[in-house]
Amino acid sequence: MEFTNGTVQEFILVGFKVGQLQRLLLLTFFTILYMLAIVENITIITLVHLDTHLSRLPMYILLSNFSWLEICYVSTTVPRMLLDLALSNKFISFSSCFLQFYVFFSLGSTEAFFVSSMALDRYLAICHPLRYPQIMSPNFCYILVTASWVLGFLAYIVPVTLISKMSFCGPNIIDHFLCDPGPILALVCPPLPKAPLVSLIFMDVVVILGNIVFAVLSYSSVIVTLMKNSSKGNRLKSFSTISFHLLVVTLLYGPPAGLYVNPGRETDSNVIKTVTLFYTALTPFLNPLIYCLRNDQVKEVLFRLWRRKTVFLKRKVTV
Secondary structure, eight states, X not given: OOEETTEESEEEEOOXXXXXXXXXXXXXXXXHHHHHHHHHHHHHHHHHHHXXXXXXXXXXXHHHHHHHHHXXXXXXXXXXXXXXXXXXXXXXXXXXXXXXXXXXXXXXXXXXHHXXXXXXXHHHHHHOTTTHHHHSOHHHHHHHHHHHHHHHHHHTHHHHHHHHTSOOOSOOEESSSSOOHHHHHTTXXXXXXXXXXXXXXXXXXXXXXXXXXXXXXHHHHHHHHHHHHOOHHHHHHHHHHHHHHHHHHHHHHHHHHHHHSSTTSOOOHHHHHHHHHIIIIIHHHHHHIIIIITOHHHHHHHHHHHHHHHHHHHHHHHO
8 A cells, every 4th residue: 555644545445256268247237237327318418419309408408407417417427437447457546546536426416416407397297387487498498407517526525624634544345336435534543633524424424315305395296287288189298298307206215325425434334335226327318218208299309300310311322
């Protein structure tokens, strides 16, 4: 181990404790999953920007930006994990580790604010349909997008900075495939200062619980409004859409909430890795399918673009 001023200068990411064959299977599976997640999200961004109708709708403005966020989110951890599965060298520098820690948590926080923005969009569209066009203008959507990014990246500056200033005098082995706060805090030389831990827990509670409460209240109001005012046919169609939104909320908050609301408690490392894999690699793949690619408007645009391309190719062949 290399030390500077009593602090280690690199960590070792243990990753997955599996044999060579299992490692190869994991590498293949998560490479395919990563590529599919990237393609799905790029497809959504492309469809929204190519179609003049979708590009003006508030929900799709938010979704296209959310897809870009998902690309950044999955690319923060999965490529490094794939590299570690392919190679035996699992060293990561101190600065790179904390940079990944900060970016990973900031993007997760930004995602929470994005989901709340989309919950607000559905609330205004269903509960206040007459005021919806005036409130959810494209400019207001971009304000929500900007605010989500800014708040997400401001939230964890203080706790991550405080933790990075703590003393890590060995060992330097992180029992994870990414720089996660739980294993990192376990390596801090005693006594463990309270300020960084309290700061991290406080931001987790504010960001996670705050956005959960906002999303639950928004969708609860939507459900109540649908029950009161909609016909049976419209009610079923709207409930179908809202149920998929609620599924995304569950996928976003369910797995990490139990791990990070109290990062100081002990949890089995295999459980942590499994849960982390779910929301770092699987949810960016599932969210486009749940949110958008199942949507009739998106399917119509996709079919129209495909038909246009087919006609163009036929004309080119004929010429």
